[in-house]
Amino acid sequence: MKKSIARKIIESHLVSGEMTCGSPIQIKIDTTLTQDATGTMAYLQLEALGINRVKTMHSVSYVDHNTLQNGFMNADDHKYLQTVASAYGVDYSKAGNGICHQVNLERFDIPGQTLLGSDSHTPTAGAMAMIAIGAGGLDVALAMAGMPYSLKMPKIINVQLKGTLHHGVSAKDIILKVLQKLSVKGGVECIMEYTGDIKQLSIPERSTICNMGAELGATTSLFPSDEVTKEFLTLQKRPEDYIELLPDEDAEYDDIIEINLDQLKPMVAKPHQPDNVVEVSELKGMKVDQICIGSCTNSSFTDLATVANILKDKTVHPDVSLTISFGSKQVLRALAASGHLETLIASGARLLESTCGPCIGMGQSPKTDAVSLRTFNRNFFGRSGTSSAGIYLVSPETAALSAITGVISDPSEAEFTKASMPESIVVDDSMILKPEFISKQQIIKGPNIKPFPVKRPLSDIHDEVLLKLEDNISTDHIMPAGASILPYRSNIEKLSEFCFHVVDPTFHARALAAKNGIIVAGENYGQGSSREHAALTVMHLGIEAVLAKSFARIHRQNLINNGVLPLTFLHAEDYDSIQQGDILEIKDVTNITKDKCLTVYNHTQNNEFTVLHLLTQKEINMIKDGGLLNQLKKQLQK
Ligand code: MIC
Ligand code: SF4
8 A cells, every 4th residue: 555644654653453544543652742721630640640750752841821920820830830840751841932832843843753732733743744633631641651542543635735825825825725625624533644736835834734734623734754844954953853754656545635826815714713714805905903923823933024024114003903922932033133023023013922822812802893813723702802803814924914004905915025944043942941850749739739620430311401502612612711711720620610601601500500411512512622621621510421413533532531421413403302401311321332322311302312422442431430530540459
């Protein structure tokens, strides 16, 4: 068989299983990353596993989400993360060093390796020909403990890029086009492998495309490792990490998609889904209130130097607030050295830290009813912190030009130079602390660090439907982020007060009163972030099962890991027969077996329907034990 790159990497890391589409497989994980907002839970779970130090080739803990602390909570988290990293043999990247995906790309990603990260945009590393997968914190903790990662063998889709990008059209427009074609669930259980006319795309441009593959629901995305990769690694002063990794000629794929770059135009994703994509020309002239440039999608040197080229000798429109967040300290220093930083300051742009910033709602919530243009990857309802605002996702070129004009503007009609990679950069890892292997007693847990909750073993389910939801509910709906909520990521009881808050502010009180409950949802339930907190808070509030038309991959696994049953309707139309408040009984659930459907009896409507659990035997055992940690503890006791 002629092999794709994805197949080659999976094959060389296969621990068990058959590499046929949809079959359960396990792969060896070489490296991991965590970030602070998911990391505290991941390391508490790692501690519970009782190992001495991590068993991966390399693991890094980043602080990039909650950095501008108000109160002691984030600071407590940072100290815990620093000390636990030091105790277990994990590198610790301090706040301000950069966004995890950008720094990992610069300093650690190696072609041909596997990476598991507790952040859904971990596939950014696919730009360096890696199998890089986003997962819940517990899965990452297990990988750090040396256990293989379980997944279903994905379909491998070849995205062939044909032609040349025109002036003003960028990598962001390529991935927005793919999202327009395939939708936010078009990549579920797929790997997107990019080939064709890719030499014109630098590593940061490739990373933009792989990054937003997460919005397709894809397991991961990747590019070959070629001359462009070699140049990038040489610039990063690690040429020894380079290997060539190309697909075999006539490699076999499960599907092929073609994107014609010659015809591609600047694109924009309208509120409130990343696949709600049209050409920028359709919205040309729409007045803009706020523009945010940055995030792990578009904050590289080339992105921000191109922004500076557009802003040169111009000033930001009086009605627009423009912020720029830098991908990393390295990017910021390179912009300073090249003079671009001076241009950005002179234009009136507001410069933020090298962190996620407004992307995760840490500040810069737009004004009521605002139009906010962002170079980010997600525009889910309420994510910005202002429910009435409309978030439009665009390229840095579209964002920068619109910042000057004050209206949505088409960069293919403006004159400017696209920046290329710098000739040289300063490599400075002084903000990455190496582990000192301190004793476990020196791990500092301030009062904000609370133990994580665990579920009781599976028992009969006879509960009220506490919420009935539509399609494409994201983890930002389930467990919102934002500056006032994020400080409680290490305190599930407190965090759960905000569970489903943007959807129904009465949910928390109703769930507490009911003690147990069921959630009913449409397609693609749980898309978006890998935040395990969306499963942990729901579990903490007594939700025993989620019945949905379909699930997003990471969230479904997080539910299973935490003992909550994810059930899929056999006939999607049964969804219509259920009302919020109905009482459902999942018959004989404690005797759940592999490959057998379950029957749900609706006591309120007096009807019955069938649901599928699609669980492996291992997952059934996990659900019966009340989650993976309970199961592991039980095994350790034997
Ligand atoms: C996001 O972009 O939604 C986040 C914040 O980076 C999340 C992780 C989190 O919720 O902590 C993600 O993408 O997984
Ligand atoms: Fe951070 Fe935004 Fe990237 Fe998530 S998507 S890692 S919040 S920059």
